[in-house]
Structure formats: C-alpha cells, structure tokens
Amino acid sequence: MATLTQTAFQALEPGKAALPLLTFEQFSLPPSNQRVLGAPHAEGTTIPLALRPSNPDGAELELDTVIETIKSLQAQGGILTKKLSQHGALLFRGLPVHNADDFSKFAHAFGYKPRYIIGVVVNRPEMAPNVAPANESSKDLTISMHNESDEVPHAPEYVFFYGHRVAKSGGETPMASSLELFRRVQQEIPDFIAQLAEKGILSRVTYKVDKQSAGGSTLKQAFGKAFQDGDDAATKRAKIEAQIRRYGRGAHTTWEWLDGGVVLTHRLPAIRTQPGTNLPTLFTGLAASTRIARARVSSRQDTSQQLFGDGTPIPDEYLDRLKEIADEIRVLHKWQRGDVLVYDNVIAQHGREPWQGEQADRVIMASLFDGEQVPGAYNDEDWAQVVQALDG
Structure with missing residues (x-):
C-alpha cells in the first residue's frame, strides 16, 4: 500500500x-x-x-x-x-x-x-x-490574503x-495559516475576535450586467448559467433568484435589484472551525478592507464591502493590524x-503579488x-x- x-x-x-x-x-x-x-x-x-x-x-x-x-x-x-x-x-x-x-x-x-x-x-x-x-x-493589482x-x-x-x-519577476502567491492567524489576532486584538464572534460580518457584493473591472464577472457569469436564448427579463430575474436561493441560508442572504444589476447581502461567520479538530480558523478576506487596500482600488469600482454583522464599520486599526499579522506569518511561493x-x-489563505x-x-x-x-x-x-x- x-x-x-x-x-x-x-x-x-x-x-x-x-x-x-x-x-x-x-x-x-x-x-x-x-x-x-x-x-x-x-x-x-x-x-x-x-x-x-x-x-x-x-x-x-x-x-x-x-x-x-x-x-x-x-x-x-x-x-x-x-x-x-x-x-x-x-x-x-x-x-x-x-x-x-x-x-x-x-x-x-x-x-x-x-x-x-x-x-x-x-x-x-x-x-x-x-x-x-x-x-x-x-498585473499591477495586489490581491490581499484571503480564503477563497x-x-x-x-x-x-x-x-x-x-x-x-x-513571471520572471514578481507574481508570487502568498500563503498563510488561518489557524495561526486566528490565534495571533486573538492574542493581540481580542476585542476584534470577540466582536467577530458575536456579530459576524455583513458581506455586500454587487453584480452588474456589464463587467465592472478587469477579470471581474458579469451578472450572467455569476448567476445566469440556466439562461436560454429567448428568455425575457422577468424569466432571467427569476432564474437568478433561484440560483441565489441555492445558497440555502434563508433570511441571512438577501438581495436588492438595481438598475443594471443586483446587490447581495450575506451575514456570514468570519470565524469557523476546522472539521475534525474544531480549532477556530479566521476565514476571511478582511485584509483587502484596510485603508491602503481601499486606496489601491479607488481608481476602479470595488464590487464588495464588508462590515460587522450589525452593519457597523470595522475599525481601521483592527483591519490594519490584521493585515500586519497576516503579512508576518505568510510566505511567498516563487x-x-x-x-x-x-x-x-x-x-489556509492565499493572495497574489504584482x-x-x-x-x-x-x-x-x-x-x-x-x-x-x-x-x-x-x-x-x-x-x-x-x-x-x-x-x-
């Protein structure tokens, strides 16, 4: 064997x-x-x-x-x-x-x-x-550490x-442990972990008929796999909503139709547990929400926003330190x-370097x-x- x-x-x-x-x-x-x-x-x-x-x-x-x-x-x-x-x-x-x-x-x-x-x-x-x-x-865009x-x-x-x-220069893929990240963040900013555990996060994701950024998806690519030639607008909307319901989370996933698109709001746990060990893992992409990361995407339309689960903003000092810890414990795969x-x-989290x-x-x-x-x-x-x- x-x-x-x-x-x-x-x-x-x-x-x-x-x-x-x-x-x-x-x-x-x-x-x-x-x-x-x-x-x-x-x-x-x-x-x-x-x-x-x-x-x-x-x-x-x-x-x-x-x-x-x-x-x-x-x-x-x-x-x-x-x-x-x-x-x-x-x-x-x-x-x-x-x-x-x-x-x-x-x-x-x-x-x-x-x-x-x-x-x-x-x-x-x-x-x-x-x-x-x-x-x-x-290629110029840094993709911050996140769980897929x-x-x-x-x-x-x-x-x-x-x-x-x-690539000959750059383009590394970072990696880090979400288990170790949770442990470090709990030790250094315990109030942040306490609030994430109590509130979770609200994740708001915008989908538009047209692609919003290079490499981004359209509304059809995100939810329109069941579209057929000849479907009218009402049929397409019904098929999109049927796909959204497949998330299986009832009232914890809602949506709002806008001109040219839809915004989904999910209340999600940022802390989950590893099957088999029940160890807590920080399952998140919040490193992309720091002030520096927000400034990097200011020239293009950002498609997602994350808040505490009660709708309040997550303090910048929490996000900045979270990213610092993630960078301290990561390695770059060449x-x-x-x-x-x-x-x-x-x-395990990953990202992408320019x-x-x-x-x-x-x-x-x-x-x-x-x-x-x-x-x-x-x-x-x-x-x-x-x-x-x-x-x-």
Whole structure:
C-alpha cells in the first residue's frame, strides 16, 4: 500500500504483488518560500509541505503513474487530505503536468467533488473540466490574503493552482495559516475576535450586467448559467433568484435589484472551525478592507464591502493590524513552471503579488472542489451556520 514517506509509494493491484508506483520525497524551500508554523499547529509543521517525485533510474515520468499513486494514497483513508489538514498547503514540483487537461486529471485524482460556483466575482471561463484561470485582473493589482470565496456563503474546501506560465519577476502567491492567524489576532486584538464572534460580518457584493473591472464577472457569469436564448427579463430575474436561493441560508442572504444589476447581502461567520479538530480558523478576506487596500482600488469600482454583522464599520486599526499579522506569518511561493499548489481552503489563505512584464507573462490556473464537510460554526447563532450549496 502507498504511504506518505520518503520511501517508495506502493499500491496493490488485483491478482498481483505489491508494485511500486511512485516515490515522492519531501524537500526544503528557501525561508522566503516556506516556514515552520506557529501554534496551534504541531511543532515542526511547515507551510507548504513540499513534495517532488524521486526518479533514480531517470525514466520519463508518466502522468498516469502520478494519478494512480494519488488515487492509491487517497484510498487509504485520505492520506493527502490529512496532510492538507495539518500543513494547510501542499506543493507538488516536477510533475508531468503541462497544460489544462493534465492539471484537470491531476486535481480530480484526489477524489473531491467539483464545485458548482454560484455568484462568482471573477471571470472563470472553463479551460478543461473544472479548470479556469485563477484571476485575470491587472498585473499591477495586489490581491490581499484571503480564503477563497470568503465574501459569499458557498466556499470551496480545496483549491488547486497550477503554474502554466510564470513571471520572471514578481507574481508570487502568498500563503498563510488561518489557524495561526486566528490565534495571533486573538492574542493581540481580542476585542476584534470577540466582536467577530458575536456579530459576524455583513458581506455586500454587487453584480452588474456589464463587467465592472478587469477579470471581474458579469451578472450572467455569476448567476445566469440556466439562461436560454429567448428568455425575457422577468424569466432571467427569476432564474437568478433561484440560483441565489441555492445558497440555502434563508433570511441571512438577501438581495436588492438595481438598475443594471443586483446587490447581495450575506451575514456570514468570519470565524469557523476546522472539521475534525474544531480549532477556530479566521476565514476571511478582511485584509483587502484596510485603508491602503481601499486606496489601491479607488481608481476602479470595488464590487464588495464588508462590515460587522450589525452593519457597523470595522475599525481601521483592527483591519490594519490584521493585515500586519497576516503579512508576518505568510510566505511567498516563487513559481516554477509546472508547480501545483493544493490548499485546504478552510485553514489556509492565499493572495497574489504584482509582476513585471506583460499581463500574459503569468498564467496560473485554478480548480475548486468541495469536501465531505463544511467548516463548522464557531457559535450557535443561526447566521453562523454554513452549508454546501443546495442541488439545483
């Protein structure tokens, strides 16, 4: 059977002896790319856990071999999923992944359920099964640390990124532990955590018929997957509202129609708990709400706003210190072509750094999946409960 060690991975085939599939070895990255996590993680735990295939005989590595090894490991109680729950992120380097189709096959080998995206705020045109561009916004834009889809109720549990084309300068992907972030913020600004726990947040997201920014989504891309040629305005509106109701949160998700669009307001928990451990995790993108971040987007229309759950503004001093802590505990992944990063989105945040050169110099693809469980509620309030999207 395959095991996650620095020795050979092995899997049993029916009617045959145990055959070696693939050997992975753990390796170290520069300190700017990898760090030892603080509490509540176990001593010596790194982010990311870096893995690469060991191929001593020099034979060409086949993607099918990689896929069968991943499937074998996952069949043994979800070995890789457990590693994700410990480290928050895995880096696979040196794989025979060369395009969107290869990436799709690799990501699907983990056995997770592809996520049906509702209310996407960035344009995600499909490039291969469950594969889309990670983000097509301007290369000059910094994307602050966040958990994927923190601004809407239905967030993926697992996020895969593939470096198809990498910038020569810049374009790193930051990563940090949401568990460690919660612990640090609770220690340093406990009143902030107390208010988040008591009130949650109000997330207001605006969707317009026309795209609002480079890489952003339109109303049709966000909620119009069921549109058909010939639908009139009333039919389209009904189909959009049916998609919104799939969030499954009743009165805690409301909407208001505007000229040329709709504004959704979600009351959401910014603190959730990790399935299996019940450790609190700061599940948020509030670092994008600091004064500096707001100034960066002043030249374009911002599509989202986050307040305390009672509608009051979150003090700037809280947001500024939150971002400082997130930056203190993050590492920057310097991409090599073909790298695949896998995030446990419940306990790990990511972002994006600007890069030099042309927009097309950096192409990162993403694949999003649901897990078996959603992150748990930190308290018993009805608004703090999150669920998977309802079947359409």
